[in-house]
Amino acid sequence: xxxxxxxxxxxxxxxxxxxxxxxxxxxxxxxxxxxxxxxxxxxxxxxxxxxxxxxxxxxxxxxxxxxxxxxxxxxxxxxxxxxxxxxxxxxxxxxxxxxxxxxxxxxxxxxxxxxxxxxxxxxxxxxxxxxxxxxxxxxxxxxxxxxxxxxxxxxxxxxxx
Amino acid sequence: xxxxxxxxxxxxxxxxxxxxxxxxxxxxxxxxxxxxxxxxxxxxxxxxxxxxxxxxxxxxxxxxxxxxxxxxxxxxxxxxxxxxxxxxxxxxxxxxxxxxxxxxxxxxxxxxxxxxxxxxxxxxxxxxxxxxxxxxxxxxxxxxxxxxxxxxxxxxxxxxxxxxxxxxxxxxxxxxxxxxxxxxxxxxxxxxxxxxxxxxxxxxxxxxxxxxxxxxxxxxxxxxxxxxxxxxxxxxxxxxxxxxxxxxxxxxxxxxxxxxxxxxxxxxxxxxxxxxxxxxxxxxxxxxxxxxxxxxxxxxxxxxxxxxxxxxxxxxxxxxxxxxxxxxxxxxxxxxxxxxxxxxxxxxxxxxxxxxxxxxxxxxxxxxxxxxxxxxxxxxxxxxxxxxxxxxxxxxxxxxxxxxxxxxxxxxxxxxxxxxxxxxxxxxxxxxxxxxxxxxxxxxxxxxxxxxxxxxxxxxxxxxxxxxxxxxxxxxxxxxxxxxxxxxxxxxxxxxxxxxxxxxxxxxxxxxxxxxxxxxxxxxxxxxxxxxxxxxxxxxxxxxxxxxxxxxxxxxxxxxxxxxxxxxxxxxxxxxxxxxxxxxxxxx
Numbered sequence: 024x025x026x027x028x029x030x031x032x033x034x035x036x037x038x039x040x041x042x043x044x045x046x047x048x049x050x051x052x053x054x055x056x057x058x059x060x061x062x063x064x065x066x067x068x069x070x071x072x073x074x075x076x077x078x079x080x081x082x083x084x085x086x087x088x089x090x091x092x093x094x095x096x097x098x099x100x101x102x103x104x105x106x107x108x109x110x111x112x113x114x115x116x117x118x119x120x121x122x123x124x125x126x127x128x129x130x131x132x133x134x135x136x137x138x139x140x141x142x143x144x145x146x147x148x149x150x151x152x153x154x155x156x157x158x159x160x161x162x163x164x165x166x167x168x169x170x171x172x173x174x175x176x177x178x179x180x181x182x183x184x
Numbered sequence: 185x186x187x188x189x190x191x192x193x194x195x196x197x198x199x200x201x202x203x204x205x206x207x208x209x210x211x212x213x214x215x216x217x218x219x220x221x222x223x224x225x226x227x228x229x230x231x232x233x234x235x236x237x238x239x240x241x242x243x244x245x246x247x248x249x250x251x252x253x254x255x256x257x258x259x260x261x262x263x264x265x266x267x268x269x270x271x272x273x274x275x276x277x278x279x280x281x282x283x284x285x286x287x288x289x290x291x292x293x294x295x296x297x298x299x300x301x302x303x304x305x306x307x308x309x310x311x312x313x314x315x316x317x318x319x320x321x322x323x324x325x326x327x328x329x330x331x332x333x334x335x336x337x338x339x340x341x342x343x344x345x346x347x348x349x350x351x352x353x354x355x356x357x358x359x360x361x362x363x364x365x366x367x368x369x370x371x372x373x374x375x376x377x378x379x380x381x382x383x384x385x386x387x388x389x390x391x392x393x394x395x396x397x398x399x400x401x402x403x404x405x406x407x408x409x410x411x412x413x414x415x416x417x418x419x420x421x422x423x424x425x426x427x428x429x430x431x432x433x434x435x436x437x438x439x440x441x442x443x444x445x446x447x448x449x450x451x452x453x454x455x456x457x458x459x460x461x462x463x464x465x466x467x468x469x470x471x472x473x474x475x476x477x478x479x480x481x482x483x484x485x486x487x488x489x490x491x492x493x494x495x496x497x498x499x500x501x502x503x504x505x506x507x508x509x510x511x512x513x514x515x516x517x518x519x520x521x522x523x524x525x526x527x528x529x530x531x532x533x534x535x536x537x538x539x540x541x542x543x544x545x546x547x548x549x550x551x552x553x554x555x556x557x558x559x560x561x562x563x564x565x566x567x568x569x570x571x572x573x574x575x576x577x578x579x580x581x582x583x584x585x586x587x588x589x590x591x592x593x594x595x596x597x598x599x600x601x602x603x604x605x606x607x608x609x610x611x612x613x614x615x616x617x618x619x620x621x622x623x624x625x626x627x628x629x630x631x632x633x634x635x636x637x638x639x640x641x642x643x644x645x646x647x648x649x650x651x652x653x654x655x656x657x658x659x660x661x662x663x664x665x666x667x668x669x670x671x672x673x674x675x676x677x678x679x680x681x682x683x684x685x686x687x688x689x690x691x692x693x694x695x696x697x698x699x700x701x702x703x704x705x706x707x708x709x710x711x712x713x714x715x716x717x718x719x720x721x722x723x724x725x726x727x728x729x730x731x732x733x734x735x736x737x738x739x740x741x742x743x744x745x746x747x748x749x750x751x752x753x754x755x756x757x758x759x760x761x762x763x764x765x766x767x768x769x770x771x772x
Binding site for chain 2: 084170
């Protein structure tokens, strides 16, 4: 790494900055979990805002008819689907149709392909695609104000007369 | 040559912005950062034309911040629309429609129209200026540098009169925009089509074609007729006529569906808005898949319980056909005039929405009224049609409109129209505006046409007043139909004298059909002639020694940016005064 620091002033700057950050983080206390995971909380807030996901999951569904759950699920499905499309581009990990035979080549990416059933021997393997998987190819997360508390998923609403 | 040009579609319910680097040819529709929730900025292709005027302390500090403005006192765009549905008294909407409202002080702080006294209102001009500023800042943010556009093309409805155009320019000025040129939206849509089609254009249209552009936006319906002619072997496009300003659009369609489905349900205002959006989505679903018989809509309750509190509704294909297709594109005769409801004595001064939702009746009236260019037929026969506006994503609405027009044509001995396959229905206007900037630099074909109206000042004849009898007003033509940008016309000597130190007010008339009148022509009894419409009066005040009479000549000029200017020139001497359009009220 030393030679890279020597030839790249910019990289050197980054390293110094990184070291300083770590030092200052040590000096103060570690960021609270809601700051570390702010983007995860933001995602919850977006799914709640557009699709009422938290309301839906926090409610006890027992005692309601499938029809009532179905009507509510439409709200969740419509809103969350829109949000998902706004934030992420999703494609299947495997292009084969589910249920069709598929060959797993030598040197396959075990992160993208998971083997199930009678797993033994060496690739290539012949099998059947059960689930095509999902891969995110694009991420467009909103920019979030640092001044707001990410723990507020949705505020209480008080209507004035 | 200008390098960076931007095109802005300042819509009634949605705005869009496009840009191009004329040297490199790069550029596209700009993504617009906007608040989608407090503290959350996301990019969208469209900016909903809504402003939410926040109360102090309503949101945490910095919650409304944008990349270019850390502490705005209001929100614009998606969050404004969403939150405004719950706090309607602080929501500014449809500012563009108010810009063309002649019975009200359009520069006055009017909006939100229903706001309680403690809400600080803004004028429709200020609201428009805020959208423009937001759009231009978005463009700057997307380039990541602070440079100004050398040229800005700003689109307006073709039906905007001289005063509404002037106010749009005023909004651009308030937003700090420079080098702005106005372009009519239906023309912008045609430019987008021309750009998309490229050289294939000559195969798609021929000399003698009359292109009808039908532009149905969120809040307005706009018609234009553009003729294809030939000069020295080159094809030329001339905009021949534009329709009246009709406050009727896609939003009205969704609202009508929502009102129908809300019957028998107990919905609050927010739920009704949710139902309206639900109707739009269900409508698009049904239009996209002809096999679907119905589309379900779920309206969530306001509380945290979702299951059991969600109200169900269902939009059927029957409703869609009856309410939308038959309601908005009815099978009507070309001579069937739009219905006008009888006005009650005490009408609240809201927006003058079209009273007849039948777009075909408005279109028929437009084509029949342009009898001077109908070449002896009962109405002007279009040969091609270009649709614009998100409403026409529904193919069935296009088909019905074409069907009705073809019925009119066949009854009048004409041949059927053909559809010009359009560019993107939502973004064509912004894209076409940028293409127009390119055309202005001498590339490609330019649509000519000049002003779409002739303008007149009212001259009251000297006669004794009779109680209960309005003396007939004569109309003196000061700007003929089709006056080109950058030209001026001197009114032949008339006896006009201005009184120094006192405001002089002229009544002002426009006509979208009288194309034969020349400058200086005097037409009797304009106020009672249906070919004229009275627009905002024009006035000027000469400073100087009070009471003195100054004889003047009138001069009209169409500026390069596309606005109309009227001036008084002193007969003996070099005095020049601009006559201002008084947009405060029609009655002066």
